Amino acid sequence: MSVETTEALPFDRIGGRAAIRRVVNRFYDLMDSDPAYQALRDLHAPDLGPMRLSLTDFLMGWLGGPRDWFEARPGVCMMKAHNGVVVTADTARQWRDAMARAFADTGVDPGLAGEINQVFGRMTEALRRD
Ligand code: HEM
Numbered sequence: 001m002s003v004e005t006t007e008a009l010p011f012d013r014i015g016g017r018a019a020i021r022r023v024v025n026r027f028y029d030l031m032d033s034d035p036a037y038q039a040l041r042d043l044h045a046p047d048l049g050p051m052r053l054s055l056t057d058f059l060m061g062w063l064g065g066p067r068d069w070f071e072a073r074p075g076v077c078m079m080k081a082h083n084g085v086v087v088t089a090d091t092a093r094q095w096r097d098a099m100a101r102a103f104a105d106t107g108v109d110p111g112l113a114g115e116i117n118q119v120f121g122r123m124t125e126a127l128r129r130d
Contacts, residue, residue, distance in 0.1 A: 009064035024056045027102035040094040092124040
């Protein structure tokens, strides 16, 4: 027996890769320009270009779309991708705040953004090393 669901994937609800890319670009633009995110910015490499692509493709697969990011990195999980990053309460909060603003600024449905932000809340807390 197969189980059928009529529930749309978050990937489709958000508007596919183009919409995710807009969110991610806004996220890094905010991180790069707003002094409120200085500590978070300082953790990242000077060139944010590679991260703009990596986070877009990670989120694409994570939200139920094409899994290119995961296929290109066999065995790598989101936690492992942060092995060398010392995440604190402060930088975890900055990450969540910039991402919530990026969703709002790019017009993502507030209900969907709220659902995703809740999960990001748990992920960012799990990444803390302080
Ligand atoms: C808790 C707050 C977080 C901080 C402070 C943080 C910081 C970082 C840093 C410094 C890097 C390396 C960037 C570079 O090389 O320039 C990174 C990579 C990455 N982060 Fe985060 N991150 C956080 C949360 C998250 C979350 C919640 C996700 C996913 C939803 C995520 C997804 C990624 C991905 C996909 C990469 C790239 C891995 C790769 O391409 O090798 N991060 N993060």
